[in-house]
Amino acid sequence: MGVGIRVENLNAWYGKTQALHEINLDVQANHATALIGPSGCGKSTFIRCLNRMHETTPEARVEGKVKIGEHDAYDGTSATKLRRRIGMVFQKPNPFPTMSIYENVAAGLKLNGYRDKRHLDGVVEKSLMSSALWEEVKDSIHKKSGASLSGGQQQRLCIARALAVEPEVLLMDEPCSALDPISTGKIEELIFELKAQYTIVIVTHNMQQAARVAEYTGFFLLGRLIEYDKTEKIFTNPSDKRTEDYITGRFG
């Protein structure tokens, strides 16, 4: 099951440049939350703070509080443990090119030391089914490499890989920006189904997409969270002038 995320007074830096200013936001469990805003506004930095990927960048720094369910993400427990609870899908599909489809999906478990083959077989099948890829690849999961799939399939493979470690939260950083409309449609349908089990935070440049998949939407501008509300409200009756300007296409 998904868990909620509570973010309090979050600030983030790249070296001396402050990328996020005083972000406060509650993400609802088992819902999809979309983050929109012009390029460079801090959306990606924000979700990278949630699973502590931000700190893998040299000279990057974070201050503030992030609670994933009941657990404080920055209380000194290891980042690797946290990341096992939070799956992440990136902008460009990044399957491990030298691994088969099966190995890609099993990678998270295998690299963390699971060896039970029957258990792994089950997890791989279940994850590929959850990411709606199973029917297309079931006959070749050992024969084909992850890189041999089409872009849309690769992205669904990456989703399966993230789901295989049974996370509670799924972060998606512009997961469809490198995909054609049909693949995009498939991923969006998928997000709808995955909500039942996971809390989803999705960064997108596509406002229709945000409107289609997310119950809640946050608008970022220049490293600040300008407005955060029900998606419907953001797109029909935003409270902030800047949000309105952005969604009506006056800038960005």
Place this chain on the structure above:
Amino acid sequence: MGNLRGPVPDTAPVAARLEICLWRRAADRMTTAFAILSVVLVLAPLGAIFGYLVYRGIGSVNWAFLTQTPKPPGESGGGMANAIAGSVLILAIGSLMGVPLGIGAGIYLAEFGGNRFGDMVRFVSDVLNGVPSIVIGIVAYALVVLRQKHFSALAGGVALAIMMVPTITRTTEEMLLLVPNSLREAAYALGVPRWRTTLSISLRFTAFGNQYWNWRLDQPTAALPLQIFTYAISPYDDWHRQAWAGALVLIILIVSAVAAVRFVVRRGTLGGVA
């Protein structure tokens, strides 16, 4: 010539346009011809050496040559089996010491070496790469031979290891830097620790002559290059023939080693799946 770049203007007179087209075609042909000529010039010496070795050496490569040890001068027959085995032995010792060290240093440079110490290691490694092999031989002589009081396969292996380390280090680093960061991030996001990511994701990737067999690392050991040298400068025709044969065997061993490595590497990248 100034017209080689940019589209041919439609307004130019027909004759001028034709001239430009001819120029471009000629330039294209000349560049291609130059490239082909360069390839031939690069490959010719290799082909010539290999061809001449086959011509001079093939007659003396036989079962006895590969399986017997040298006979005293004047006696015919005998072979270089001990030198072949010695070469393999020294290479094995050198690799055993040099490969892990070089790969370790390469991993450090690629994954953690983005600081001043890393730059220093890179510099030192490049300097070591440029040190002539004879100097490394003297170091191995001082380190091992003088202490053991005689030449040995171990000393050869140590020298070879010192020569291997910088090449392996920088090759490993280059290889690791080619791994896209997105793959590292994919692994981190799965909760895979950094060391595991590096190992599982990023890495996927003076001895002096002896007449006899030697498998003891602390004893003088024959090696092909030295045996070839000794035989080639000797006054005996029979030894000359054997030197040719030895050179041929050496180059065949090298070619097969390179081919084997390529085969394994290719299987590793496409195969991963097999």
